[in-house]
Amino acid sequence: MYRTHNCGELTKKDIGKNVMLSGWIKKIRNLGSLLFLDIRDYFGVTQLIFTKKLLNNGFFLGKEFLIKIEGKVVERVSKNYKIPTGEIEILVYKIKILNKSIEIPFSIENNTDGNEEIRMKYRYLDIRRNTIKNNLINRHKLVLEIRNFLSKKGYLEIETPVLVNYTPEGARNFLVPSRKNSGKFYSLHQSPQMFKQLLMIGGIDKYFQIVKCFRDEDSRSDRQIEFTQIDCEMAFVNVNDVLFFFERFIKHILKKIKKINYRQNFTRISYYDAIKIYGTDSPDIRFGMKFIVLNEIVKKNNINFLIEKELTIGIKIKKSDWNIYNTDKKIDIIFSKIKKSNFLWIQYLPNKTFLYSKNCFFNKKILKIFIKYFKSRPGDILVISYGKKINTRTLLSEIRLIIIKNYHFKKNYKKFNPVWITDFPLLSWEEKYKKFKSVHHPFTSPKKEDIHLLNNHPEKTRSNSYDLIINGTEIGSGSIRINNIKTQKKIFQYLGYSSKEIQYKFGFFIKAFEFGTPPHGGIAFGLDRLINILEEDNNIKNFIAFPKNNEGRDLMTNTPSSLVKNIL
Structure with a gap:
């Protein structure tokens, strides 16, 4: 038996009890004949007190040693009301070292002296800090709330493949060689886009998935090469249906996670007005x-x-x-x-x-x-x-x-002010490559009133697309999808694909359009960005258990690395 209680639960009502605790040594204070230790576990911190006589000759204790103690709960003389256990301490009568620790590379405190590089190298130690631990707890609570909300609203959580055929979706893909099929490759998906559309063709009414996605692009404080999406798709919806429902979704999250009762409707601004008024499509x-x-x-x-x-x-x-x-x-x-x-x-x-x-x-x-x-x-x-x-x-x-x-703006501004940016251009011209590219992705439908522009003025065609921006950060992006085979082929052609390329890369998808594709649309939210903005941080790495740095490297595992055969 390692413990009768955890290090965060004992209070004045437990005075007089004999208890057993296990945890890491956070602080050591030597007062001559007496030693005071702070012992830490996942749940909190408890102060210990014992005499040096309890320690055998040569018995040494250091920071982050893992120990097990037995002792009696007594009232603390110098109380610390900042922690739940601050009115008691444990008078130790038995101590055992479960595991020793070498000297730690940075202080395991909320305000640590470790820079980001050293903390990422020893991420498992960084997770011991309340700051990172609580971030992971808050992320868990958010995910749980998301799953419960969408499930109760009739959304079915379905997993889709991660190893897929290579299809260009905007960013560069990560490729995985196939051992069984020499010379051929899988691609790690950038999103479940086509699969969730195929689910709609398959008759699924509402889908969601909290899913890992992969894009071979530069990392930043708000971007990782592997990231988590809250991916959603619905059949028989238009733009207003999607915006109305996911406005309720965000309001629910704000209420449950941040205790903010956001009553007013989200602002809606067209892409063109956003550029005109704010100079950006993601305005604060x-x-x-x-x-x-x-x-x-x-x-x-x-x-x-x-x-x-x-x-x-x-x-x-x-x-x-x-x-x-x-x-x-x-x-x-x-x-x-x-x-x-x-x-x-x-x-x-x-x-x-x-x-x-x-x-x-x-x-x-x-x-x-x-x-x-x-x-x-x-x-x-x-x-x-x-x-x-x-x-x-x-x-x-x-x-x-x-x-x-x-500027130190006054605090009478709302902490969170979401805005929908709508009606993005469908296509934009790439002068370097002399062809169009999709502003969102190739499966975004044009606005009905702009369909006539597709033939002669594709650059003027607006799309049924929308982004959710909170405080200047893009949190979600989505659109109503194309469900007409001729329109889908035309978009592929504008993107520079020949008929053979369309068949090779998208043949299975185009074929599915021949079997009664319903009108459908969806949205994907960046989970990492969402929790980051909710907790008012400026670095999504603080909410990911084992993140990559801005060069896409994992400093702890030394990833990526060379493949060396017979290294031993």
Whole structure:
């Protein structure tokens, strides 16, 4: 027997009990004739007290030694009300070392001294920290809530193959050689896309799967080469059906996981409006700062510096939205991160004078024109970007994001503000390869009212697609799928596939369309990103038990590695 209780459950009601605990030594405090130890397990921490006489000669205890003790629960003199066991301690009368530990490479504390590289190399030690352990617990709770919610709503959890035929879906594939079929390969799936559509053709009404997916692309703080999707598909639905249901799904998650009762409808913005208003298809809409087009006022007032520019736009940062007062030096420091020069800033001061960037050559009259047009109040900052349309919106979007990250915005903003981005372009032209590519994927259906554009203006065709953005991060993406064989073949042709290639790569899928394919659609949420945003972190690796680093390597197992035969 290793324990009668765990290290997180004993309280004042247990005083007087004889108990047995097992765990790792977290702290050692030597007070001469007495030793105080903190012992830790999965459940918590308990303080131990015993005399040195209890230890035999040569008996040494170190941090992270695994020990088993027997002792009596007594009231603690110096209480620690920050932990559940902080009012008691164990007066130890028997101790046994279950396993020793070498010197640990970093402190196993919430605020550790270990950098990410060393913690990933010794990830099993990192998991002992409450920070990572609790992240994994919260992920488990989220997954459990997702499974329960979807199952109760009639969704059937079905596993689909991981080893599939190679089909291009956007990112690069991982390939697996076949031992039985020399010279041939499997591909690790990027998503269960075609299989879940085949399930709809097979008569399944609602499907979901919490599934590992694989994409051979660069890792980032919000991306891994292997990641987990909450994958869903429904038959006989349109865009509104999908958005309505999964809006309820996210509200349920917010209520159960974060205790937030989100009552209002999610904002919906078309892709084109998102680019026009925010310069990005994944905007953080919590902080306002919508783009204002200034071409008309520039032309009306004959502002020579800007009149020849294709687009001039600006945003207003309200003084009432932050808690710090700015000087031109502070503002320049924030904007110094931006390497491009085709923007300027103006601040209207309480004494009705101005601060402005070094490249702002406007006279006082023009400054007043902009202040009046933006309805600025003292302390507000205006940022103006100018140049080619696409570059100008991209630049101001970058500036807006830097402002959001650097200013201490007041806490009256919602912690979570989801927005649906809809009606993405169906196709985009790749000048380098002289062909179209799918903006979402090749199975996304065009909007009914844009079908007539497919023949002559495919680049103008909008799709029945949608992304869910929360606080500037894409959490989910989906679409209504093509269920017409002619339309599906036409999309493949626009993507540059010959009839032979279509048959070779997608023949089984196209064949299925001949057997009464229902209208259907779905969505996939990134589980890693979702738990990351819910817990307000900035690195999904903190919520994955054994993640890869930003180069796609597992530092603990030294993966990937060379295949060396007869290494011994």
